[in-house]
Amino acid sequence: MTSTGFTSHQAAAITGASLRQLSYWRKTGLVVPSSQTKGGHARYNFTDLIALKAVRQLIVSGASLQRIRQNISSLLRFLPTLKQPLSEMSLVATGDLVLVFHQGSAFEALTGQQWIFEVAQLEREAAKIIDKNPEPYQEVLNFDDEAGSSSNGLAQVGGWH
Amino acid sequence: MTSTGFTSHQAAAITGASLRQLSYWRKTGLVVPSSQTKGGHARYNFTDLIALKAVRQLIVSGASLQRIRQNISSLLRFLPTLKQPLSEMSLVATGDLVLVFHQGSAFEALTGQQWIFEVAQLEREAAKIIDKNPEPYQEVLNFDDEAGSSSNGLAQVGGWH
DNA sequence: ATCTGACAAGAATGCCAACTTTTGTCATTT
């Protein structure tokens, strides 16, 4: 059985975390390497690296470890269950959460909750409302206004929380 | 000059906010309709609706108005400057910030800061490190491990903050 | 119809002090 994986040094170099941090996160269970040598030395696999990088990025983004803890372990549980190739996945580590972008939709790493907002939705909503209550002023349907909205539709916000 | 735009009622119905909220947000400057009737009645344009929907979504996502204030006004300033059609844009309103997804990259609405993480980056980093420090254990480059990483690359976290 | 003003409940924020967590550094061990 060859012991594959990244050493602490390598993981630190790749993810930008310090060895001390890796050690502490290991000890406190935030990110535990998926395997280790017979002598007890850490060996991180690539999924571990993803978690480490996410933690590192969250810290850089201003989150505290205690907040991060809520996300990362569930992210690690979340990743292996993904059917689609991870290559099409992006992680966005913001203030204090991790968003997983995958195949055109977004999930919140903590809950797996869907988070993306379909582009056409706000526009459709607007059109629907206008149909029901035709207003005295007529040009309401003309979205090509001074705000820069081009004719082919706009941004949209929506979703279900 | 025809007064185009959405009335308060319409804007409320489309975005899900209450009339009282629209009123308060108007009064406090969070989202001010871009025009109004001679009688002083609000007329929201589509860009305003985007902002309203974003605010609404942030509230639903658990953010407080006071946090939201930091984002929305800059979002409104941000939108009209976009050269690309807004149709290709998505907004993700998370905990307390707005991410603008546009043409494969992400911006934080407040600062316009780039936020997306290129897919190949973590993998490239890993390969680079391995090249420099060839390890005793050899299979480190084999990312097809039990964690579900498929052969065509993995997730990635990165970016510049 | 839509806005404004006024009252009140509920939520969020700021501040401060005690406490806990996180990280660096360095010495020691395996």
Added chain:
DNA sequence: AAATGACAAAAGTTGGCATTCTTGTCAGAT
């Protein structure tokens, strides 16, 4: 080379209380 242990500095959290912000509801004005 890598992990562990110990000490200390820096940063983050908690709880309580006063203050401020948000929102609903309702009455009145345009």
